[in-house]
Amino acid sequence: MNFHSLFKKTIVTRNIFFILTDVILIAVSVWLAFLIRFDGLVPAQYLHFIFETAGLAIIFTIPIFYSQGLYSFSWSYVSASELISLFKATSISFLFLGAAIYISKDFTSFATFPRSIIFISYIFVFVLCGALRFAKRIYLHIIGSNRLLKKEKILIIGAGDAGEQILRSMFSAVNSPYTPVGFIDDSSIKQNITIHGLRVLGKIEDIQKIVKKYQIEQMVIALPSASGKTIKNAIENGKKAGLKKIKITPPITEIINGHLSLRSLKDVGVEDLLGRERVSLEIKQIENFIKDKVVLITGAAGSIGSELSRQTAKFNPSLLMLLDQDETGIFNISEELKNKFPHLEIKSLVANILDRKKIEEVFKNFGPKIIFHAAAYKHVPLMEAQPDEAVKNNIFAVKNLAQVSLETNVEKFIFISTDKAVNPTSVMGATKRVGEMICQAYNQKNNVKFISVRFGNVLNSRGSVMPTFKEQIRKGGPVEVTHPKMKRYLMLISEACLLVVQAGSMGKGGEVFVLDMGEPVKILDLAKEMIKLSGLELDKDIAIVFTKPRPGEKLFEEILTAEEGTVATQNQKIFMANLSNIDSVKLEKKIEELKKIVGSPQDEKIISILRSFLPHYKPFKG
Numbered sequence: 001m002n003f004h005s006l007f008k009k010t011i012v013t014r015n016i017f018f019i020l021t022d023v024i025l026i027a028v029s030v031w032l033a034f035l036i037r038f039d040g041l042v043p044a045q046y047l048h049f050i051f052e053t054a055g056l057a058i059i060f061t062i063p064i065f066y067s068q069g070l071y072s073f074s075w076s077y078v079s080a081s082e083l084i085s086l087f088k089a090t091s092i093s094f095l096f097l098g099a100a101i102y103i104s105k106d107f108t109s110f111a112t113f114p115r116s117i118i119f120i121s122y123i124f125v126f127v128l129c130g131a132l133r134f135a136k137r138i139y140l141h142i143i144g145s146n147r148l149l150k151k152e153k154i155l156i157i158g159a160g161d162a163g164e165q166i167l168r169s170m171f172s173a174v175n176s177p178y179t180p181v182g183f184i185d186d187s188s189i190k191q192n193i194t195i196h197g198l199r200v201l202g203k204i205e206d207i208q209k210i211v212k213k214y215q216i217e218q219m220v221i222a223l224p225s226a227s228g229k230t231i232k233n234a235i236e237n238g239k240k241a242g243l244k245k246i247k248i249t250p251p252i253t254e255i256i257n258g259h260l261s262l263r264s265l266k267d268v269g270v271e272d273l274l275g276r277e278r279v280s281l282e283i284k285q286i287e288n289f290i291k292d293k294v295v296l297i298t299g300a301a302g303s304i305g306s307e308l309s310r311q312t313a314k315f316n317p318s319l320l321m322l323l324d325q326d327e328t329g330i331f332n333i334s335e336e337l338k339n340k341f342p343h344l345e346i347k348s349l350v351a352n353i354l355d356r357k358k359i360e361e362v363f364k365n366f367g368p369k370i371i372f373h374a375a376a377y378k379h380v381p382l383m384e385a386q387p388d389e390a391v392k393n394n395i396f397a398v399k400n401l402a403q404v405s406l407e408t409n410v411e412k413f414i415f416i417s418t419d420k421a422v423n424p425t426s427v428m429g430a431t432k433r434v435g436e437m438i439c440q441a442y443n444q445k446n447n448v449k450f451i452s453v454r455f456g457n458v459l460n461s462r463g464s465v466m467p468t469f470k471e472q473i474r475k476g477g478p479v480e481v482t483h484p485k486m487k488r489y490l491m492l493i494s495e496a497c498l499l500v501v502q503a504g505s506m507g508k509g510g511e512v513f514v515l516d517m518g519e520p521v522k523i524l525d526l527a528k529e530m531i532k533l534s535g536l537e538l539d540k541d542i543a544i545v546f547t548k549p550r551p552g553e554k555l556f557e558e559i560l561t562a563e564e565g566t567v568a569t570q571n572q573k574i575f576m577a578n579l580s581n582i583d584s585v586k587l588e589k590k591i592e593e594l595k596k597i598v599g600s601p602q603d604e605k606i607i608s609i610l611r612s613f614l615p616h617y618k619p620f621k622g
Contacts, residue, residue, distance in 0.1 A: 015071045022065060022129055023058050029124030030054040033117045049113055056100055057121060061093040070133070086130055094122040151179040152245075153215060155207070157234050158222035159185035159193070159200045162249055166222050166265070167196055181214050186230070204234050211241035220265060221248040235268055268533070282502060289370075289505035290315035293411075296368035297322055298353055298401070299375030301329025304416055307497040308372050309333055313341045315501075321366060323349040324375065353397040356404070363408040370504070371413045373401055376432070380420070383428040387606045388598045394431035395438070396598075399591060402442045402450065414504040415439045415452040417512070422454070423616045430610045430617045434591075436512055441584040449509030453500045454577070455491060465523060469530050477542035479527045482549055487520040503574050512577040586613060 030053050034042050042050070065071065068089040070082070098118045154170075156163045163183055170176045182201040185191075190200045201210050210216065219238045223231060231248070238246050247265040295312055299305035300322035306329070309322055320337070324330045327350050334348040347366065351358050353375055362368075376394050377383055383390035398415065405413050417436050420429030439450035465488070472479045496515060503513040527544055536542050590613045597605050611617050 018071050018132070019062060019066075021132060022062060025128040025132065026057050026061055026125055027054040029128055030057055030117070030121045032124050033120035036120055037114055037117055046114070049117070053097075053101075053113075053117060053121070057093070057097055057125070060096045060100070061090070061125065064089045064093045064096075065129075070129075082133060083130060086126065086133065090122060090126045090129070094118060094125070151177055152217040153181050154178040154218040154220060155181055155184060155201075155210065155214075155216045156198075156220055156222055157184045157204065157207075158226070159183040159187070159190045159195060160222070162224050163222040164195055166220060166249065167198065171196065178218065178220075181216060182210070184210065184234075204230070204237055207234070207237040208241040211238075211243060216241075216243070218245040218247070219243050221246065221268075224249050282505075285505050286498075286501050287315050290317050290501070292316065292318045293370050294319045294366060294368045295321065295370045295372070296362075296366075297372045297374060298324070299373070299416075300324050300333055301326035302374060303493060304497065305372075305374035306333045307493045308374055308500065309337060310340075311494065311497045311501060312372070313337050313344055316344070317370075319345045319347060319366065321347045321349060321362075321368060323351055323353070323362070325350065325352055353401060354392060356400055359400060359404050360407075363404050363410075367408065369411040371401065371405060371410055372416065372500070372504070373398065373413065374416045376416070376435075378418070378428060380426045380428050383431070384426060387427040387603050390427045390431045391594050391598050391606060394428070395434045395591065395594065398435040398438050402438055405448050405450075406442065406445055410448050412449045412451060412504055412507065413439065413442075414500065414507070415450070416500065417452045417454045419454055423618070424614065425618055427607065427610070427619075430614055433614060433617075434587075434610070437582050437587055438591075440510055440512070440579065440582045441587050443510040444584065449507055451504055451507035451509065452512040453503045453515065454512060455496050455499070455515040465526065466530070469527055473531060473534050473536065473542060478545040479531065479542060480547050481524050481527050481544055482547055484524050484546060486523045486549070488523060491515070499574060506574070512579055514575045514577050 031050055034046065034050050038046070065086075068085045070085055070089060101113055101115075101118065156166060163185075167180055170178050170180050180198055182198050183190075183195060184202060184204060184207060185200050186203045191202070193200050201214075207219075211219075219234075221231060221234050223234070235246060235248075246268045248268050249264055250266065290312055295317040297305050297309050297312065297320070300309050301324035305322075305324065309320065310333075313320055322330055322334055322337075330348050330350055334346055337344065337346055349362060351362065353359060375397065377390050402413060415435055418429065418432050420426060421433035421436055422429075424430040424433055436452040436454075439452050442448070443450040469479055499515050503511075503515075507513065524544070528538060531538050531542055531544075538544065590609055593609050594606065597609075607619055611619070
């Protein structure tokens with residue numbers, strides 16, 4: 001017997017159990033109603049009413065219970081919604097029962113029927129059938145209470161929906177390692193209220209005294225929509241209270257259309273300590289943009305591309321196409337999405353975006369309407385050493401895709417750009433700025449809307465500073481920081497990708513959107529926080545050493561040139577750069593010049609051509 005058959009058989013068996021139990025409880029409810037009505041001794045002339053009333057109650061009640069979903073609930077996770085459904089179903093069934101008995105009053109057998117029996121039976125059915133459905137949850141709660149001494153006491157920060165879901169998950173899980181003690185919430189209205197029997201004990205500023213008073217051992221922060229400042233404040237108060245174990249729920253951007261449980265919790269990461277503001281999104285706008293569309297993501301095996309794939313999948317495209325040269329990476333992200341979204345149609349493609357014939361074939365066969373172009377070479381020092389490769393992948397490939405998009409009536413082409421495209425000092429940044437210019441120029445050619453989105457560094461992306469620091473800390477140091485004054489804009493990769501999708505949905509064509517990355521973070525501060533988070537002490541357990549900027553690196557990345565400026569949009573985290581018009585003829589001419597020399601060892605000539613139409617490009621001088 002396969003798993004599906006076994007699962008189906010288990011469901012049928014459970015349903016039969018609940019139906020038979022309900023039949024017994026309904027019959028018992030009617031019998032108890034008669035006993036109460038006649039003070040424990042039912043006169044002989046009324047005995048036949050017990051069987052007739054019970055039979056009618058069962059006939060009316062069981063089908064209505066079934067129609068209200070009262071046999072398709074989770075016994076461990078039964079909640080108020082099931083209680084409301086039970087109330088509605090019992091009320092409807094007893095209205096039918098009352099009507100049937102009222103209609104039958106003209107018959108001799110029902111002429112003397114005591115009407116109060118209907119009301120008393122109704123109460124018993126609601127109470128007994130409700131008790132049956134809540135029995136397992138009550139049992140789990142009781143045995144959980146009996147094991148308090150075996151579990152670690154935990155404080156939940158946040159008495160909202162997220163905190164309630166986490167608490168319910170703790171109560172429901174038999175093997176939960178936690179004993180919840182109470183809530184913390186900064187809302188004055190919520191002080192001293194109780195949620196599932198646990199009280200809101202105070203505010204974030206009270207964490208230290210509450211930890212001491214109740215001997216708290218762990219803390220979970222359930223504030224997915226809170227500001228970065230609030231999150232950081234809660235973590236710092238927990239650490240001052242001496243807590244070594246602090247868990248946190250993911251931000252709201254990672255739990256769209258989902259629910260929180262104990263499995264959602266993660267250890268506090270350095271991103272939670274930076275005090276960054278959380279993003280807000282127009283979910284409906286994104287859904288209208290993506291739903292039932294064919295979406296193609298290039299570079300889908302990379303950090304940005306794979307996260308774009310995860311976020312896009314949440315909004316139900318009709319087909320999600322994942323394209324990359326990295327065979328293993330494409331396989332991994334495809335399998336991940338197939339497991340998470342089993343009903344989503346996914347097409348995995350291994351291809352080189354410079355292969356015009358293959359790209360034309362892909363577009364012709366699948367007809368993508370939305371393109372997220374995330375494929376690019378991004379490592380600054382490598383591209384400084386090999387500018388011809390940067391030009392091929394970051395310029396020629398963009399033009400290639402743009403031309404095919406024009407020929408196949410794509411609706412929107414969203415180009416993933418970077419803050420390094422602003423006043424570039426690197427070949428990588430310069431080529432990405434040319435990519436933006438191609439999108440601006442091609443937006444004028446027909447109805448395809450070409451949109452660029454710029455953002456800075458994303459936390460934990462492949463090749464970024466955080467994985468490098470983690471590895472250096474794991475090896476015992478030293479942690480290498482380029483310069484004590486180096487700063488970078490940092491954002492969660494999930495937030496950045498969702499804002500990219502949001503910007504794509506907003507774009508009318510020709511824009512370069514700029515993501516508000518918050519305040520720039522000193523890389524030195526990031527290194528210190530990561531060392532502290534690892535449980536090590538700076539200069540005692542591990543050292544920080546300073547190197548020097550590598551070729552093409554700046555101490556600080558701008559988001560805009562001085563001449564650009566921004567225009568606000570409907571989303572407070574997305575701005576639009578004011579850019580000058582592009583001379584399409586000159587752009588095409590310069591790209592053709594690059595094509596003639598790429599492939600031969602003329603690095604200086606490549607840089608010279610880039611400088612000739614990028615006046616703000618100032619190559620790094622080592």
